[in-house]
Amino acid sequence: MKLTTLFDKGEFVITGEVGPIKGAIHRDKSIEPSCAIEALQLHQHVHAVNVTDNQSAVMRLGSLAASVRLKANGVEPVYQLTCRDRNRLALQSDLLTAYSLGIDNVLLLTGDHIQLGDHKEAKPVFDLDSVQLIDMAKGLKRGYDISGSRIENYLDMAFGAVVNPNSDPIELQLMKMRKKIDAGAQFFQTQAVYDVKLFENFMKKAEKFNCPIQVGFVILKTPQMGKFMNKNVSGIHVPDEWIDEIGSVAKEDQRKKAAEMAGKFIKQVKSMVQGVHIMPLGWTDIVPDILEHADIKPIK
């Protein structure tokens, strides 16, 4: 099921996220990889689950294999595809493969740089940027590859893209967002945000594009995690108030508190957006609580 169908129906679209394991899926089909187990936990509470593509440039199981496994388990995947590790041949081939294997949603993005990951001496590819990737994907939907050759059996997937509301100057992000929409992006998931005012300012400027936006949120588990993200994860800023608040409770209460804080934040911004993208980083079990705190009706 394409997420665009839900956006078109006016549904508030909820997505989660899992990261493929660092290793292969077991041949014994009764043994599910942890990413599939997490996705199954999310299943009842979200419309779809993003499957990251060698996230943070750390080598893992391919996002396509994991996406297909999720689909086989009845979980709708959003297959993430980045430009970091593939040239235009590989990107197109992977898109055709994904569609052929039943994938309906793909999130097309640049990808973290090799230097942030565990293979620092690898050659960064970046043959295309994310705008060009979306444009190329649109070509495959219309029956042409990037060289202009006809293809048979066009792909028909929903194309998602990303935008970072935390970026300064925001005008540059908006310029790129506009280019992504012109290229064929049909919905956006934002980088994680924690500042209502900042997000509101961003949305005021992004509204004009009239393209569905899901606000992105990474569950803040501990004060240490907040400090770590501020120091090591570019493009995300966790305000001190958040770090203090999650730090104000005992360790055993942090899950409860994290759900409360996340829910409160999402409740404040949900009217501005068409959906929410929650990145639980393993704490999939608190997603239902977050949605309840945010006053978001269960999807089923």
Add this chain to the structure above:
Amino acid sequence: MHATIQKPIGEIVKHIQPGEKVFVVGCNNCAWKCYSGGDDETKMMAKRLTDKGIEVTGYTAPGPKGMSLCKLDHTRKVLMEEHADEVKKADSFLILGCGQGVHTVIDATDGGMVHPGCDTVFGGETVSDTHIEEYCSLCGDCIIEFTGGLCPMTLCAKQLLNGPCGGAENGHCEVDPDRPCGWILIYERLKKLGRLELLDPYQPPKKNSKWSRPRTLEVSPTEATFCSIGGKVTVSNQD
């Protein structure tokens, strides 16, 4: 200019075989400016090799100052005529210059054995006598008309052509917090120039065939022909 840095002496010496006689060649243009292969460094290298027990038959950085080692006819004349005896005695050449200079010595000496004495690190702007910065990646498919002259292929770690990724923080690149985000530099410059509209058009994917090595350039006073796997492009400088 081609920025070069000398290889560590231990690495240079490691590749010279016992009893091998070496002639040291510097470059009086780029390598001179990098203090990696001018007159002084070439002379010094001859001494450093001698101190390590290596027989040096001679040395030169073909002059005058500002003369490039990669000017083949000049280098051939200097090596094969002015230093003919020393060159004849040598088993190999240690070149203190860029990779082009190394190949020039191969051509100038009719296929002599060479040892690179430097790593060629990038093509750069000599910002000051002691500081060189990279502003061009020599891709052969220039788009800086749209970016105020600042090259995203060089200044953006991901070589993005349609704007920044989401990783910049406080104006700096996600790859290196000491390095400015190339796209923010481009944006700030065009904003200052009142030309932000230059960023509006979609930039198509690079023609990487123009970047496929090796490439050649045929030049004349009236036209030039650039030849890559992408084909030949001839442009007049007269019309």
